[in-house]
Amino acid sequence: MIAFVPAALRLSLTCWLRRSRPLQRKVVGPGAWMPTRMAATVTVEPAGHCCWDEPVRIAVRGLAPHQPVTLRASLRDEKGALFRAHARYRADGGGELDLERAPALGGSFAGLEPMGLIWALEPEKPMRRLLKLDVQTPFAVELEVLEGHEPEPRRVLGRAVHERHFLRPGVRREPVRAGRVRATLFLPPGSGPYPGIMDICGAGGGLQECRASLLAGKGFAVMALAYFNYDDLPKNIKSLHLEYFEEAMNYLLSHPEVKGPGIGLLGHSKGGELCMSMASFLKGITAATIINGSLVNVGGELHYKDETLPPVGVNSHRIKVVKEGLVDIIDILNSPTEGPDQKSVIPVERAECTFLFLVGLDDHNWKSEFYADEASKRLQAHGKEKPQIICYPGAGHLIEPPYFPFCPASLHNLVGSPVIWGGEPRAHAMAQVDAWKQLQTFFHKHLGG
Known part of the structure; x- marks a missing residue:
């Protein structure tokens, strides 16, 4: 029946099918991977209200087995100054990355550092200290997972915004x-x-x-x-x-x-x-x-x-x-x-x-x-x-x-x-x-x- 569908609609259906099916992964060996177009999901737990002094669990799902990726964190203070951190990781055999279990392979820090993307934030301009002027509003930390490692990570596979507050509910x-x-x-x-x-x-x-x-x-x-x-x-x-x-x-x-x-x-x-x-x-x-x-x-x-x-x-x-x-x-x-x-x-x-x-x-x-x-x-x-x-x-x-x-x-x-x-x-x-x-x-x- 598809032969009777108008050409423009056939093209639209083909594009939709391509978007809805991730490219097939071909794993060559335990440490090898082939690129995929699957979108990754960045999660932060607990997902609710989080204060600045509280640890969180950052994870990425939807990657290829053993895929090398770079995680990047950034925030702007209340005066617009940019602070950034990054670290290189490799997904596990199931295509997941949990910062409580996976050591960073380099970047702003190395080793098992579940909160490293936060404490390792550095100012874009040197000799600037991160201060919170208005404790009634949170800092918004943007988390991104990018494809690959050096010399420059490629495209963004997923992102999330994590708010870190200074007033616990009810204070x-x-x-x-x-x-x-x-x-x-x-x-x-x-x-x-x-x-x-x-x-x-x-x-x-x-x-x-x-x-x-x-x-x-x-x-x-x-x-x-x-x-x-x-x-x-x-x-x-x-x-x-x-x-x-x-x-x-x-x-x-x-x-x-x-x-x-x-x-x-x-x-x-x-x-x-x-x-x-x-x-x-x-x-x-x-x-x-x-x-x-x-x-x-x-x-x-x-x-x-x-x-x-x-x-x-x-x-x-x-x-x-x-x-x-x-x-x-x-x-x-x-x-x-x-x-x-x-x-x-x-x-x-x-x-x-x-x-x-x-x-x-x-x-x-x-x-x-x-x-x-x-x-x-x-x-x-x-x-x-x-x-x-x-x-x-x-x-x-x-x-x-x-x-x-x-x-x-x-x-x-x-x-x-x-x-x-x-x-x-x-x-x-x-x-x-x-x-x-x-x-x-x-x-x-x-x-x-």
Whole structure:
């Protein structure tokens, strides 16, 4: 009967039949394959709402047996900057590829790395750090599977878009503008009360909500506190007053959904240094996690009532030029154990709280391991509890929540030029996963939950 079908319709039927039937595969041997036109399916599990700090299972189905493919991930931040990662793989004998079982053969990473396509994302333009400015919206990660390996992957066989959120369903975001305090409070689902944590960022300043929003999804009431370069707050850190942080702490403790009698502190870099200062001078603090913090006051004077900590001295001659426009500042700060710079040491021995120090052993911002050890010595010399210190070989300064891409270098606000932060990509990524678990365990233990 097909002979009586008009020519144009016969052509249409032929094209439809060709599209509906994949080309036959001819497998020559265990490691050989012949190209096919079969479309591949990229899946991400769990398929529902996923937060940035949660792992997912990425798989590809519909490939030829043992077919070589390249997987590529990309996202654009809120300013339009592009971040990308790729890795080469080979499908199994059934034409499937599961990143939990298949090692990467090279690319942005190698070996068995189920989340490698996320933590290995690199900026298209060097020395750019991935930040989340609006935690109420997700990052959209585009995943693509491409035919072949080197020198250049060929056509796209399949793609999917994977959204990574920063607010777990039910987490509430409350802007705080009370007295002088400028912050955002994140509350878990339900009515509480919950253990309270104050989250203090580093010398980047502003109001950084990312870590606090993710931590609130773990059962904590977390306040992300701004302290400079935001709204009507000071523009720099030349003169900071702990009374501001005390006011913020009292606000958090008085909130009906925050349970006392004390709160936790979480700070990274300059924020970690400020957490040590708060624990040393203020009451009402039960536990503090310090991520790559300093035992000396850095960048400007710190005041509390009639006491002042001067900033530790800086010797710019100790800056090492790595290459044009990029420096290493690991040795820039004066030693706090000798001379007038001893006055800059935070009197951590006064603290009544329990400490957890998370340390990147390849931190090139400053000597975080030395500061953690010195803090431990001072506490124990005054009869205080020995703090827990967890060190991560191969981790640099910017220890963030899990799966945030490794940032080897970027602009340092206080230095005014790009610096190296230290670290090795895979070791740093693994440190972020473990540090996130450790700080949650620490806070649940000492604050309740």
